[in-house]
Amino acid sequence: MDIIFFTSVKAIANANIGVIFMATALLFSEAAAAAVNPNNVVEIFKEVSGSLKSGDADNKLTAHFASSINLRILATEKTCSARQAAAAVKEFFLQYKPTNFTMLHVGSKANKHYSIGLLATGGGRFRVTVFLLINAADSYDIQQLCIDYED
DSSP states (O other), rough: OOHHHHEEEEEEEEHHHHHHHHHHHHHHHHHHHHHHHHGGHHHHHHHHHHHHTTTIIIIIIGGGGEEEEEEEEETEEEEEHHHHHHHHHHHHHHHHHHEEEEEEEEEEETEEEEEEEEEEEETTTEEEEEEEEEESSSSEEEEEEEEEEEO
16 A cells, blocks of 8 residues: 555656746747747747848848848958948848748847847848847847858
């Protein structure tokens, strides 16, 4: 009888540990989602991803540019206005027509968020990194955009 009781307690304990683990994982995933999604950070990354995939520099991508943006496209790196950055990205898309974009990683630390993705084009593959930073209006802008050849 003691062995059966011990086995039952052990089974209950194992079941409870599983429930506790699942509840903890859910709690942390919701907390992580909340931490990564203030002011629609996830939506911004979705829009950026769609714009990169379609090669649409005039729409949802540039709408999120900060007034001054750090831009690196291949070997050219500069700080420029949102309008200048939009023109440079549009020129890049004219030279390298996108065929696909895959978001590989999204991360955050404090009020800084970033994504790393792979852009496939007719002229090669490129690694794209986007950095968002909170602005004075408590929303997020693209502060930095980097497009580099994928090794």
